[in-house]
Amino acid sequence: MKMWKFAALDTFFFRDGMPYNAGEGGQTGVNGCFPxxxxTLQGVIRTTLAYGQGWTPETQQKWPEELGTPSDLGQLKLKGxxxxxxxxxxxxxxxxxSKQESSGIYVRLVPAEKEINCDLGAVRLPVSRPKLFGAKPPEKEWLTTEGMNAMLEEGVPxxxxxxxxxxxWHEEYRVGLEIKDATRTAVDKKLYSCVHTRPTHNISLGVGVDGVPSNWQDNLCEIVRLGGEGRxxxxxIGDFDLTLPECPSLKPKNGVVKFTVILITPAYFNTAGAARKAIQQGPDGIPGRHVSACIGKVQQAGGWDMVNHCPRPLNPVLPPGSAWFYxxxxxxxxQIVALHGGFxxxxxxxxxxxxxxxxxGDE
Structure with missing residues (x-):
């Protein structure tokens, strides 16, 4: 498996699920979505590989069958x-x-000892341990591998x-307008606004790519267009060297193993029923009894359909950082340990x- 790393040469423009048609979206513009x-990224990966095999938009018949169709990846396997x-x-x-902003102190949430009747039924809602007034989930923060290791070991960063x-990265609010090709003057009532992302010099996006012949990933174009506006x-491209935090030592206590399942990439469910079940009862394939959960707001993942030249339908995904207690x-x-790093x-x-x-749950 190879690691593809994308670094911005200027700014990126990845928009969220807000409508971006004329007259829609309100007056504040379209928000950015980063990472x-x-x-979105699978499109540039597949087209870059296809260009390397002689495909061009004018020669659709040369599209390599190994790269699939607009609705599937073919032989390609991606991570990230x-x-x-x-x-x-x-x-x-x-x-x-959770974090108390005034002091910068972090605390963990654990399922309450007693069930509480709410709109989800009788559940053990997460509570902070120890109690800390004003603590709430930290916003706009990311953890290093060492910080995530501490979280998996039931500590705090x-x-x-x-x-x-x-x-x-920094967000840049921009305003644009449509220009007449003939006169190079502004078109009336064609004003738009959007939010660009400017990563710092040492920030990039990584995707693990596998499933195609290794030589397909040699000598590809080093400059690609990525995201909205073709930034x-x-x-x-180099050898895949993803270092994930190690799985902590899990030991049964009184014959019971207590463990958490934490997402590090968004989770996708093909049906609304499967997503609802994952939120309320835990995702399929996890052994044991679901106790409680800390789930983020559902996000909308779309993309661009290059064949039909239109946006892809938006699909709900659970955000990374969502966690379940089992x-x-x-x-x-x-079987539980084998899940670490899986999907x-x-x-x-x-x-x-x-x-x-x-x-x-360890004391």
Whole structure:
């Protein structure tokens, strides 16, 4: 497997699911989305590989069958996307972490001892341990590998293991207008606004690419167009060297293993029923009993359909950092550990739903 690293030569423009048609979206413009979803990055990866095999938009019949169709990846296998700082992975802060902004103190959330009746039924809602007034999920923060290791070991990140968003990239609000080709003057009532992302010099996007012959990834174009407005990015391809945090030592206590399942890439579900079940009862394929969860707001993943020249339908995904609490019989210990670094949900060949296993409940 190779790692494809995309570094911005200027700014990126990855928009969210807000409508971007004339007269829609309000007066504040379209928000940016960074890091982008794989539904955006898979397009530039496949077209770059296809160009390397002699395909062009004018010679559609030369499209390599190994690269699939607009609705599937063919033989291609992808992992990520990962936010990289100096080639080291940064992780979205797990939502079972809370922070008191005034003091900068972090605390963990754990399932309450007693069930509470709410709109989800009788559930053990997460509570902070220890109690800390005003603590809430930290916003716009990312964890280093060491910080995520601490989270998996039932700790909290230490100083230097957290990166603030404003250290990684900046948002730039821009206003544009349509120009008449003949006169090079502005077209009336054709004003738009958007938000661009300007990563710092050591930030890039990483995607693991596999499933095609190794020589297909040699001597490809080093400059590609990526995202909205075809912004330019530098492409570096090298051997895949993704260092994930290690799975903590899980030991049954009184015959029961308590563990967490934490998403590090968005989780995709093909049906609304599967997504609802994953939120309320935990995703399929996880052994044991679902106890509680810390789930982020559902996001909308789209992309661009290059064949039909239109946006792809938006699909709901659970954001990275979402976490579930589980209890399982000790006999499932080996199966639980094997899940670390694996995937849940649908479209996992696109990299959706990668997870890490952590601990909870140890005294």
């Amino acid at each position: 982008p979803f794989m539904s 996307p990962y936010l990289l700082i100096d080639d080291q992975v940064l992780f979205a802060v797990p939502l079972l972490l 230490a100083f230097g293991q957290v990166r603030r968003q404003d250290e990684l 330019l990015a530098r492409l570096d 209890e399982a019989d000790g006999k499932f210990l080996e 849940l949900g649908d479209n996992t060949d696109y990299g959706y739903g990668q997870l890490l296993i952590g601990r909870w």
